[in-house]
Structures are given as C-alpha cells and as structure tokens.
Amino acid sequence: MKRRDFLRQSSLFGGIAITAPSIISETIAKGKKPKSVIVIGAGFSGLAAAYALKKQGIRVTVLEARNRIGGRVFSFKPKTTLDNVIELGAEWVGQSHERVIALCKEFGLELFNNQFETHLTFQGEYQKANTWNTSPEFDAFWKQKEQLWKTYSHEFKKKLDKQDWWRFLSNKGFSDRDLLLRELMDSTDFGESIRHVSAFAAFAEYAESSEKNEMDLKIKNGNGMLAEKLADAIGREFILTNHSVLQIDQDMKNGVTVHCADGTKFNAEKLVCTVPTYSLQKIKWTPHLPGIQIDALNSLQYARIGKFPMVFIERFWKEENFDMITDTPAHYFYHGTKDQPGKPGVLISYAIGEKADVLASVTQEQREEIILNALKPAFGDVRKYLNESLMYYWGIDAFSKGAYAFYGKGQWFGTMPVLKQHHMHTYFAGEHLADWQGFMEGAINSGEEAVKQMLG
Ligand SMILES: Cc1cc2nc3c(=O)[nH]c(=O)nc-3n(C[C@H](O)[C@H](O)[C@H](O)COP(=O)(O)OP(=O)(O)OC[C@H]3O[C@@H](n4cnc5c(N)ncnc54)[C@H](O)[C@@H]3O)c2cc1C
Incomplete structure (x- = not known):
C-alpha cells in the first residue's frame, strides 16, 4: 500500500486547505530541540516515537493506560498450549514493511514466513x-x-x-x-x-502491495517481541503503564502538563499523542482541539474485527499454511500456530463488521457452534478436537473501539491531513495517520514522522 508516494506528490492534499484558524502557527510549535517530551501510548507508534527521541538525547516519558505495552499488537499464549504464541491483534509483517523489518534486524528478531x-x-x-x-x-x-x-x-x-x-x-x-x-x-x-x-x-x-498483499511474515515468539525490544532500548523506567491520560493542558510558555487518572501529573516541553481517535476524544484538552479536527475525529470510523482462536488438540487441517475464506459468520480462518512446534494447533476465526459483532455477542457455546459449523464442509465435525476457545473483540476494546481506522468515501484526502495537524506543542501519530494505514509499519512510520515534524 505505497500510498505515500502519491500523497507526497499531491500538494495541499487534494486541494483541501488545512490551515484552520485555531491551529497555532508553526513558529510556536517548532523551534529548538526540546529537552523533554511526553509520549502518550506505548503501542508501536508511541514506542517508535520514544525510541527516536531517545536517540536524539531527549528525555522521554511514555504514559500508557493499559497494564501492558504493545497496544494493538497483542501476542498471547493460550492456557492449553503454552508453547505456542498467537496474535490477538496484528498478525502479518509485509515484505514491503521496511521499518518493521529494519527494526527486527537491529534488535536481532527473526521473521519467519507466514504466507498461506x-x-x-x-x-x-x-x-x-x-x-x-x-x-x-x-x-x-x-x-x-x-x-x-x-x-x-x-x-x-x-x-x-x-x-x-x-x-x-x-x-x-x-x-x-x-x-x-x-x-x-x-x-x-x-x-x-x-x-x-x-x-x-x-x-x-x-x-x-506485495504479491500476498503484505500477508508475508511474522516475528518469531510473537510480534509483541518488537515492543519488548523497543522498550528495552528506550529504558523501561521511562515507560509507565497503568497511566491513563485524562487531561492535557498546554500553554505557550510552560509547555505541556499531562494529568493521569491516578492523580499523577507530568510536565514536558512537547507531546506526542499516539492514541486512537476514540481515546483522543475522551481526553480533556485545554485549550480545546480546533473545531476542524473535532469534526475530522467524529467522521473517522474504526473496523469491527474479532479474533476467535480455537485451540485444537491436533492439527486436523494438516497443511501448516492453511487458511480459508468462508461465507459463514466465522468468515475467515487461518492457522495461528503455523510452523510452531507441538501437536496442538490454533485455528483463528477472523470475522469483521456485523459478523464479528454477532460472534462476540452470543454465548461461548453458541459461538463455538457457529465456528465449528463453518468448518464442517471442509473437515466434518471436529468438536472432539476442541480444547479451548478464546475471543478478542476489538470492536469493544476500551481504548480503540475498533481494530484500525478505515477510510470511507472521500476521507483519505479529506480527513487524514486534518488529523495530522499539530496542536500547539502536541504532535499526533498512530496508524490512522500513516500512508501504511492499518499496519504496524504505518504506526512506526507515524511515530517517527511526528518526531521529525517536531524537531523541524
Ligand atoms: C485484529 C487486528 C489485526 C491486525 N492485523 C494487522 C496485520 O496483520 N499487520 C499489521 O501490520 N497490522 C495489523 N493490525 C494493525 C496494527 O495492530 C496497528 O496498526 C498498530 O498496532 C497500531 O499501533 P498504534 O501505536 O498506532 O496504536 P495502538 O497500538 O493502539 O497504541 C496506542 C496506545 O495508546 C494507549 N492509550 C489510549 N488511550 C490512552 C490514554 N488516555 N492514556 C494513555 N494511553 C492511552 C492504548 O492503550 C495503546 O496502547 C491489526 C490490528 C488488529 C486490531
């Protein structure tokens, strides 16, 4: 999805003027290298931004609301097959995802083939x-x-x-x-x-995109390993989990004050905010975000994706590179433990939109029934192999209310440029603002770009 080349060439983003009157001018936000920066969010975007700042010798504090880092990259070991790692969030690294691949190389992480x-x-x-x-x-x-x-x-x-x-x-x-x-x-x-x-x-x-539409690779031991390596490089002491940001005060002289739900307060000269739009709207901003940005935030939707992993005591599908599209509510199946050792294996039902809503709403028993029924034309009744069934429904995730942004009609050139505009000392990042939108690569690019923009 190399949409970036096109965006760079097209001046003014399709003719839309994005100089909202209430957006404070460049001269206020840019200037000399800041001594301190707060990054909100320890997903790939926030960690990439923090790492870039750290390399510039800038003091960085990362505030993360969840009790873990990684955000929408969520590698997980099912209880019944602890030797295996599955992905509840991002799965594939694309062959064109240069920054993810480069960072894996830098940190000695192995990428393996995850094509189907x-x-x-x-x-x-x-x-x-x-x-x-x-x-x-x-x-x-x-x-x-x-x-x-x-x-x-x-x-x-x-x-x-x-x-x-x-x-x-x-x-x-x-x-x-x-x-x-x-x-x-x-x-x-x-x-x-x-x-x-x-x-x-x-x-x-x-x-x-690459031939397999960027469904090419995966990081050994879980995509979350890249978050761990980035956190080590930034310094764990600078990353504070369980710190949910409620309020951001900015003033031209004193920089930024960030208030967290537990009453703690943090000050810095600048801020990188990487949270998804749902979370961004929950934060109280003083001064307010410009009206044009609030309209853009209100117009952008996020995709309803649910992952429903089924842990089986054996891999009855036989082929390691098995995946299957269906026209059932279980929608798409793929082998979540491809090329991982052991007899048990995980097939992940990956459903979108209303199918995901339905699968997430019914009882566990009903969900298993729907998913196992979808496998019947291919494999017959495979209930006897089922050991554990899990679900993560991103449509109700507390911080994103969706898996990733999806750009509807007229939004690529209309909405994204507005959301990218900095607000006083705050620079925005996150997958929703990237040319590789909806990908880990996009999250990393956007974090790094926000830092670049901040440093002028
Ligand atoms: C089901 C699913 C499948 C996907 N598949 C792929 C794939 O195959 N390949 C791929 O490349 N990408 C995939 N993605 C997309 C990829 O996961 C995202 O693009 C990327 O992880 C987003 O990173 P981010 O840093 O922009 O956002 P996030 O990871 O969401 O990070 C933002 C962080 O901000 C935190 N936060 C929110 N509000 C606050 C607050 N008020 N205070 C403090 N912290 C806050 C959140 O907890 C979160 O950790 C998938 C995503 C999902 C959900």
Missing part, C-alpha cells in the same frame, strides 16, 4: 486452494491491476476516493459471484464491508 494458501467454503461447498477462482474477466483485470494503477492520473485517483470499492468493481460489470467473493476476501483487509471502503484506498492497497 487460501481454501474456500462458499454456498456450502468446500474447495481446496488453487481449485477455485473468480471469473476469467475478473482474473484478467486483477492480473493487470498494477499496470492499470500506473496509468491513472492524480485527478482520477482523487475521483476514486469519492466512490466505494464495491461500486468501482460493480461499475466494471463483474458478476455477482465475483463481487461476493471480493467482498469476503477484501473486507478482511479493511475490517468492514467493501461497500464502505474508499475505492482509492482499496485499489492502492492491491495495486501496490
């Missing part, structure tokens, strides 16, 4: 990988998408942002079956129906 061969259960029928496909017309279009993308002008790309991905494909005359299959496949990338996703965001993602 996709099977299909559709309208009650199970088809093995490479025996099913979309129509020849669609395949021909898909094959030449990179070339096609290169021929599109900036103006046309901006036009694409005004329609949704489903409409774009439908206007091309593809069959209902093609559209249904694309809905099932592509909605897992955006976390909501493709009827809501900007056609620009979707086409850019598919035209400019």
